[in-house]
Amino acid sequence: MCEEKHWESDQLRRYDLDLKQIPRLRYNDPKVDELIGQNKPVVITDSNIIKTAQENWTPEYLEHNLGNVGHNVFLSKTHKFKYFDRTKMLSRSNPQGIDFVPPTKETKLKIGEFMKKLKEWKPGNDRLYLQQPLNDTVGPSLVRDFVRFDWEYVGQKQNKHNWGPLTSNLLLISQEGNVTPCHYDEQQNFFGQVYGYKRCILFPPSDFECLYPHPVHHPHDRQSMVDFDCPDYTRFPKFKNAKGFETVLKPGDVLYIPIYWWHHVESLMKGGPTISVNFWYKGGPTSLEYPLKDHQKIAITRNVEKMLLEVLQDPREVGPLLRSMVMGRYT
Ligand SMILES: CC1(C)c2ccccc2-c2ccc(C[C@@H](CC(=O)O)C(=O)C(=O)O)cc21
Numbered sequence: 155m156c157e158e159k160h161w162e163s164d165q166l167r168r169y170d171l172d173l174k175q176i177p178r179l180r181y182n183d184p185k186v187d188e189l190i191g192q193n194k195p196v197v198i199t200d201s202n203i204i205k206t207a208q209e210n211w212t213p214e215y216l217e218h219n220l221g222n223v224g225h226n227v228f229l230s231k232t233h234k235f236k237y238f239d240r241t242k243m244l245s246r247s248n249p250q251g252i253d254f255v256p257p258t259k260e261t262k263l264k265i266g267e268f269m270k271k272l273k274e275w276k277p278g279n280d281r282l283y284l285q286q287p288l289n290d291t292v293g294p295s296l297v298r299d300f301v302r303f304d305w306e307y308v309g310q311k312q313n314k315h316n317w318g319p320l321t322s323n324l325l326l327i328s329q330e331g332n333v334t335p336c337h338y339d340e341q342q343n344f345f346g347q348v349y350g351y352k353r354c355i356l357f358p359p360s361d362f363e364c365l366y367p368h369p370v371h372h373p374h375d376r377q378s379m380v381d382f383d384c385p386d387y388t389r390f391p392k393f394k395n396a397k398g399f400e401t402v403l404k405p406g407d408v409l410y411i412p413i414y415w416w417h418h419v420e421s422l423m424k425g426g427p428t429i430s431v432n433f434w435y436k437g438g439p440t441s442l443e444y445p446l447k448d449h450q451k452i453a454i455t456r457n458v459e460k461m462l463l464e465v466l467q468d469p470r471e472v473g474p475l476l477r478s479m480v481m482g483r484y485t
């Protein structure tokens with residue numbers, strides 16, 4: 155049946171990318187397991203995974219049930235919320251870390267204050283993004299909804315595909331139009347869309363060469379250096395070869411974001427605040443079977459960069475040594 159659409163294409167930001175659609179499959183379709191088994195993204199529809207949240211969690215409900223403690227709220231001067239690792243800012247052996255200008259600030263706000271700032275927001279104000287691990291600090295009714303997620307379904311997937319343990323569930327409340335720029339995580343992710351609409355653009359780990367991640371020791375480790383709003387094709391010529399996949403998630407959808415897959419996430423413009431909850435799992439044990447999978451090569455390149463920094467100490471020597479190692483010999 156044709157699903158009624160609650161959004162228009164002018165609510166999506168425009169990028170110079172040709173994108174295919176991520177498949178949308180019903181939760182009980184055997185092809186879901188096929189794709190997860192191949193570490194490929196899939197939107198799982200009509201499941202009960204986050205049903206209790208989808209039924210109850212509106213901004214007003216969260217305002218009354220999130221508890222009265224301060225929550226982590228990120229502030230940005232732009233629509234982008236580029237993650238950075240604070241621990242990589244301080245190390246003296248990291249000059250890039252010392253003159254690094256953090257693109258976002260972090261503060262603590264009570265949910266009421268956060269919602270008030272959202273309502274009163276005007277262009278020129280900082281944008282806001284609330285991110286809160288779901289734990290016992292949230293109110294009892296949220297805990298009740300949370301324990302009623304379909305844990306049997308996600309547990310069955312976790313076991314069948316040999317994922318590691320669940321590490322966290324993040325509750326995310328985003329202002330309309332916010333963007334989490336393209337990055338990868340080293341965890342398997344069931345990304346649940348609870349309220350509002352989110353557009354997700356994903357790229358396979360094999361697009362590593364087209365997305366130019368920051369050096370591993372840089373605070374923006376795991377994030378792409380390419381600014382999707384204004385790509386620098388001189389510095390990043392292969393970006394035009396990136397082969398992405400996209401989907402617009404509606405309430406109740408759960409997107410499987412495979413470990414090491416790049417993802418850019420945006421809350422639709424003029425779509426109001428969005429609420430999501432993710433499930434992060436450690437990757438399973440990966441035996442070195444040949445040919446190596448793409449994500450295993452990424453893990454290996456990360457180890458090489460860490461080892462070289464370890465021995466060279468100064469990150470400015472890592473590039474020149476790698477270049478001298480391969481230029482004219484492996485190129
Ligand atoms: C941008 C923000 C709030 C942030 C700031 C500072 C440190 C961490 C994070 C962080 C981590 C995860 C997300 C959720 C999601 C992206 C999205 O839904 O926007 C995503 O990438 C994932 O589920 O893997 C969002 C954030």
Ligand SMILES: [Zn+2]
Pocket residue numbers: 337338339417
């Ligand atoms: Zn992520």
